[in-house]
Amino acid sequence: MARKSLVxxxxxxxLDRIIAGxxxxxxxxxxxxxxxxxxxxxxxxxxxxxxxxxxxxxxxVERGRGTFVNPLNRWASLEAVLRAxxxxxxxxxxxxxxxxxxxxxxxxxxxLAASRISDRDIEALFGNVAAMRLAHEVNDVAAFVxxxxxxxxxxxxxxxxxxxxxxxxxxxxxxxxxxxxxxxVRTIQEHAIGHHQxxxxxxESRDPAKARKAMDSxxxxxxxxLKNLVLxxx
Amino acid sequence: MARKSLVxxxxxxxLDRIIAGxxxxxxxxxxxxxxxxxxxxxxxxxxxxxxxxxxxxxxxVERGRGTFVNPLNRWASLEAVLRAxxxxxxxxxxxxxxxxxxxxxxxxxxxLAASRISDRDIEALFGNVAAMRLAHEVNDVAAFVxxxxxxxxxxxxxxxxxxxxxxxxxxxxxxxxxxxxxxxVRTIQEHAIGHHQxxxxxxESRDPAKARKAMDSxxxxxxxxLKNLVLxxx
DNA sequence: GCAAGTAGACTTGTCAGACATCTGGCGACG
DNA sequence: CGTCGCCAGATGTCTGACAAGTCTACTTGC
Numbered sequence: 270m271a272r273k274s275l276v277x278x279x280x281x282x283x284l285d286r287i288i289a290g291x292x293x294x295x296x297x298x299x300x301x302x303x304x305x306x307x308x309x310x311x312x313x314x315x316x317x318x319x320x321x322x323x324x325x326x327x328x329x330v331e332r333g334r335g336t337f338v339n340p341l342n343r344w345a346s347l348e349a350v351l352r353a354x355x356x357x358x359x360x361x362x363x364x365x366x367x368x369x370x371x372x373x374x375x376x377x378x379x380x381l382a383a384s385r386i387s388d389r390d391i392e393a394l395f396g397n398v399a400a401m402r403l404a405h406e407v408n409d410v411a412a413f414v415x416x417x418x419x420x421x422x423x424x425x426x427x428x429x430x431x432x433x434x435x436x437x438x439x440x441x442x443x444x445x446x447x448x449x450x451x452x453x454v455r456t457i458q459e460h461a462i463g464h465h466q467x468x469x470x471x472x473e474s475r476d477p478a479k480a481r482k483a484m485d486s487x488x489x490x491x492x493x494x495l496k497n498l499v500l501x502x503x
Numbered sequence: 504m505a506r507k508s509l510v511x512x513x514x515x516x517x518l519d520r521i522i523a524g525x526x527x528x529x530x531x532x533x534x535x536x537x538x539x540x541x542x543x544x545x546x547x548x549x550x551x552x553x554x555x556x557x558x559x560x561x562x563x564v565e566r567g568r569g570t571f572v573n574p575l576n577r578w579a580s581l582e583a584v585l586r587a588x589x590x591x592x593x594x595x596x597x598x599x600x601x602x603x604x605x606x607x608x609x610x611x612x613x614x615l616a617a618s619r620i621s622d623r624d625i626e627a628l629f630g631n632v633a634a635m636r637l638a639h640e641v642n643d644v645a646a647f648v649x650x651x652x653x654x655x656x657x658x659x660x661x662x663x664x665x666x667x668x669x670x671x672x673x674x675x676x677x678x679x680x681x682x683x684x685x686x687x688v689r690t691i692q693e694h695a696i697g698h699h700q701x702x703x704x705x706x707e708s709r710d711p712a713k714a715r716k717a718m719d720s721x722x723x724x725x726x727x728x729l730k731n732l733v734l735x736x737x
Numbered sequence: 738g739c740a741a742g743t744a745g746a747c748t749t750g751t752c753a754g755a756c757a758t759c760t761g762g763c764g765a766c767g
Numbered sequence: 768c769g770t771c772g773c774c775a776g777a778t779g780t781c782t783g784a785c786a787a788g789t790c791t792a793c794t795t796g797c
Contacts, residue, residue: 274566274778274780275779275780276554276779276780300747300748300749301748301749302747302748310780310781311780311782312781312782313547313780313781313782314779314780314781316749316750317550317551317554317779320510320551320554320558321554321555321557321558323555324554324555324556324558324559325558325559330749331749331788331789332748332749332750332787332788333747333748333749333750333787333788333789333790334747334748334749334789335747335748335749335789336748336749341665341669342668342669342672344669345579345580345669345672346579347666347669347670350665350666350669351666354665354666363665366663366664366666366667367666369611369615369664369667370611370664370666370667370670372611373607373610373611373612373667374607376607377603377604377606377607377610377611378607429600430600430603431575431576431597432581432584432585432601432604433600433603433604434576435575435576435578435581435584436581438577438579439579508749508750508751509750510750510751534776534777535778536776536777544752545751545752545753546752546753547750547752547753548750548751548752550778550779551750551751564778565759565760565777565778566758566760566777566778566779567758567760567761567776567777567778567779568759568760568761568778569760569776570777570778
C-alpha cells in the first residue's frame with residue numbers, strides 16, 4: 270500500500286471536514302496560511318492539496334477573495350461524492366444508487382454492442398461463460414470473478430463508445446469489493462451463469478432490444494442480491 | 504472570460520502535447536526542471552500543473568522515478584477525453600458517442616423518476632412544456648432553451664440519484680453549445696415540444712416503461728437532428 | 738453631508754533556492 | 768559471482784519573499 274504523501278493527507282482531511290459539514294457549499298474554506306498552521310505543513314503543501322481538490326471541482330479558488338466549496342452536484346469525482354453520500358445511515362441508499370447507475374451504463378452499452386460486436390468477441394464471451402461454469406464447479410471464487418469482469422469489460426469495449434468506458438472505470442473500482450462478496454455465494458453464481466449465457470446468446474443474435482433486456486435482467490438480479498445482502502446483514 | 508493563470512496554461516499545453524502523441528500512454532513526461540525551463544516558469548508552477556493532471560488521473564507521479572501518462576480509459580475527465588477523441592476527423596464520431604451516453608443516462612433517469620416524481624414536479628414539467636410552446640410562438644430561442652434545460656434538469660433530480668447528476672453535469676456543459684444550435688430550427692422546436700409533452704404525460708401515468716420509451720424517442724430525435732446537422736453542414 | 742478616491746489588510750499567484758527522500762544503476766569489494 | 772554502498776536524477780517539502788487581485792473603511796475634496 271502506497272504511503273500517502275503529506276499533500277494527500279492534507280487533501281483527505283480537508284475533504285473530510287467538508288463532508289462533515291464544517292464548510293457547507295458556497296461558504297469559504299480557511300485561508301492557506303491558516304490551514305498550513307493547523308496541519309503543521311508549509312503553505313506550498315496546502316496549495317498543492319487545494320489544487321487536487323480544485324481539479325475535481327470540489328473547490329473553486331478565486332484569487333484575492335478566497336477558496337469556496339462547490340455544491341455537490343458540481344463535483345467531478347465519483348469517489349468523493351460517494352464518500353459524501355455514504356455519511357451516516359445512507360450507505361445502503363448509496364449502494365443501491367450506484368447499482369442503478371451501473372444498470373444504465375451497462376444496459377445501454379449492451380444495446381449498442383449488439384449491432385457492433387465482432388464474431389471473435391462473441392466467441393470470447395461464450396469462453397468467459399464457460400470459464401465461469403468451470404470455476405463454479407471447482408469452487409474457485411477468484412477465477413469466477415475474473416471471468417465475470419472480463420465478460421462485462423468485453424461488452425463495454427464492444428459498444429465502441431469511449432465515454433462509457435471512462436465513466437464506468439471509477440464505478441467498477443468502487444463496486445469491486447461488493448462484487449467479490451456476492452460472487453462467493455454459490456446460488457448467486459448459478460444465477461449469474463444463466464444470465465451471462467442469455468446475454469451472450471442475445472448478442473449473438475444481434476438484436477439490440479433483446480440484448481438490452483437480457484442485460485437488464487442480470488442487473489435486476491444483481492440489485493436483488495445486493496438488497497438481500499445489505500438488508501439482511503446482521 | 505477568466506484569464507487563465509500560468510498553472511492553467513502549463514497544464515493545457517502539457518495536455519495538448521500528450522494528446523498530440525508526444526508522450527504516449529505508459530511513457531514518461533519530461534522532468535519538472537526541464538518543463539519549467541521550457542515554459543519559462545518556476546518549478547512550483549509546473550508541479551501545480553502536474554497536480555491538476557494527476558487529480559484527473561491523466562498522469563501518475565511516482566516519487567524518485569518520474570511522471571507517467573496513464574492510458575486513456577483511466578482518465579477521469581470527460582472533457583480531456585473529449586479533446587483527445589475529437590482529434591482529426593473524429594469530431595462527428597465523438598459527438599454521436601456523447602449523445603449515446605446522454606441517452607443512457609437520461610432514459611435511465613426518466614425510468615427511475617416515473618416511480619418517484621412528486622405531483623408538484625409533474626406540474627412544473629407541464630409548465631416547462633407550456634413555456635416552450637410560448638417561446639416557440641414568439642420565436643424566443645433563449646427562453647426555449649432555458650425551459651428545455653429546466654425540463655431535463657427536473658427529471659434528473661426527480662430520479663433521486665445523486666450519481667447520475669454528477670456524471671451528467673460535465674456532459675451537459677459540453678453539449679450545450681450544440682443544443683443551442685439545434686434549438687434554433689423551428690421544425691426541430693416543434694418536434695421537441697411534442698416529445699416533451701409525451702414525456703410529461705408518461706411520467707404523470709407513473710409507468711416506468713412508458714416513461715423510458717418516451718424519453719428514448721426524444722433522444723432518438725436529438726440524435727437524428729445532430730446527424731443531419733453535422734453530416735449536411737458544408 | 739456626500740460621494741469619489743485611496744490606503745491598507747487580506748487573499749491567492751508566482752518565484753527562487755535549498756534540502757530531504759526515494760529509485761535505479763553502476764561499480765567496488767568481499 | 769553476489770552483495771553492498773555510493774551517486775545521479777527524480778519528486779516531496781520547506782522557507783521567505785514579492786506580485787497582484789479584492790474588499791473594507793477611512794480620508795479627502797466638493
